[in-house]
Amino acid sequence: MGFLFMDKVDAIIIGAGVIGLAVAARLSYFLSNVVVIDKNLHFGEETSSRNSEVIHAGIYYPQHSLKAKLCVEGKKKLYQYCQQRHIPFNPIGKLLVASGEQQQDFLAKTMTVADNNGVNDLSWLSQKELHSREPEISATAALLSPSTGIIDVHSYMQSLLAELEHNGGIFIGQTTFLKAETNNSGFVVDNVSQGHSSQIQAQYLINCAGLHSDKVANNIQGLSRENIPKIHWCRGHYFSYQGKSPFSQLVYPIPKDNGLGIHASIDVGGQLKFGPDTQYVDDLSYQFPENLKQKFAQEILHYFPRLDMDKLHPAYAGIRPKLQGEGQDFKDFVIQDRHVHGIKGLVNLFGIDSPGLTSSLAIADNVLSRLDFC
Numbered sequence: 001m002g003f004l005f006m007d008k009v010d011a012i013i014i015g016a017g018v019i020g021l022a023v024a025a026r027l028s029y030f031l032s033n034v035v036v037i038d039k040n041l042h043f044g045e046e047t048s049s050r051n052s053e054v055i056h057a058g059i060y061y062p063q064h065s066l067k068a069k070l071c072v073e074g075k076k077k078l079y080q081y082c083q084q085r086h087i088p089f090n091p092i093g094k095l096l097v098a099s100g101e102q103q104q105d106f107l108a109k110t111m112t113v114a115d116n117n118g119v120n121d122l123s124w125l126s127q128k129e130l131h132s133r134e135p136e137i138s139a140t141a142a143l144l145s146p147s148t149g150i151i152d153v154h155s156y157m158q159s160l161l162a163e164l165e166h167n168g169g170i171f172i173g174q175t176t177f178l179k180a181e182t183n184n185s186g187f188v189v190d191n192v193s194q195g196h197s198s199q200i201q202a203q204y205l206i207n208c209a210g211l212h213s214d215k216v217a218n219n220i221q222g223l224s225r226e227n228i229p230k231i232h233w234c235r236g237h238y239f240s241y242q243g244k245s246p247f248s249q250l251v252y253p254i255p256k257d258n259g260l261g262i263h264a265s266i267d268v269g270g271q272l273k274f275g276p277d278t279q280y281v282d283d284l285s286y287q288f289p290e291n292l293k294q295k296f297a298q299e300i301l302h303y304f305p306r307l308d309m310d311k312l313h314p315a316y317a318g319i320r321p322k323l324q325g326e327g328q329d330f331k332d333f334v335i336q337d338r339h340v341h342g343i344k345g346l347v348n349l350f351g352i353d354s355p356g357l358t359s360s361l362a363i364a365d366n367v368l369s370r371l372d373f374c
């Protein structure tokens, strides 16, 4: 805990989710004193431990968007990282299922979008082929994405932290960022840790505060309000499905309501879960609304007619930090450096919703490329 009493470090990263940890781990190869702070006791207590744990292929995002570019790059980097560092993962593959001609047309368009993003490995399955692979699924056709996979996010974050610590950096929990002021050497950062104030001088300041990144940015001196987008909170719930999974791969219906649809994903331990739905919220509550099970069942029955309602149990919820409000169109990740806001050494990340986990290592490299020394 020596750094708590040191008044000068090279870089402070606000937020120890998968993005802050990935940035910190990468940065620690270039700078000796890298500090990651989080207001929670442990790393990854917010969105990073409340998601589908899917390594996305990069299928849906508009061509040339950061989401498309960083997802495809990030997927490759993440698979390599998992292999090198023995993180539990499985390139299990995913089926995008369609019911009827209209949905099949949507999948055909999706294949073109994927192709434009450099995801050229999708293939069509006829109803017969699908039935022999996945007899429990009801659909008229499907697209197979072989490069979609799953990962144990906790082990991944633990590994990033180990890398950071190995290179001399540290994580400080229960430390809330309050404000930062600029001076000739970078930033003076005020934090509060368990009721005690601390002030740290840092040359670089990286805002990876997820759901709170707009609030953090609002407390950085000199940052113009017009460069701080509003973060909309969009909750998604999951139900676990008791017993052995009836599917061998991930199953995704057609995307809807600013989400990927209530899909079936299997974690590295073999547990099947359905979700997430999308519900814009004003408070950070992870509570399940009433009658949600019925709503889930209606959606799932479209592609899994033998669903047993008694096996569906509320599991957990996560909240997406979205730049698009309800009903609005696609919004990309936003990564801002001095070329946008004019403050040397500062990088802000906004709207890192899905595929943020998949993109994390590519996002980290992108952040590093915006700092002068890299």
Ligand SMILES: Cc1cc2nc3c(=O)[nH]c(=O)nc-3n(C[C@H](O)[C@H](O)[C@H](O)COP(=O)(O)OP(=O)(O)OC[C@H]3O[C@@H](n4cnc5c(N)ncnc54)[C@H](O)[C@@H]3O)c2cc1C
Pocket: 014, 015, 016, 017, 018, 019, 020, 021, 037, 038, 039, 040, 043, 044, 045, 046, 047, 048, 049, 050, 051, 052, 053, 054, 055, 056, 175, 176, 177, 178, 208, 209, 210, 211, 212, 213, 216, 235, 236, 237, 276, 317, 318, 319, 320, 321, 352, 353, 354, 355, 356, 357, 358, 359
């Ligand atoms: C329902 C759902 C499903 C998803 N599924 C997938 C998926 O399958 N695949 C995929 O690639 N992506 C998925 N995502 C997206 C992915 O989870 C996120 O992109 C990723 O976790 C974002 O990580 P983060 O580090 O930016 O945010 P977080 O994990 O939220 O970390 C931010 C951290 O900042 C800290 N913080 C905030 N304010 C302060 C402050 N003032 N002082 C100190 N610390 C502060 C918080 O405590 C928090 O720990 C999903 C997201 C959701 C919600």
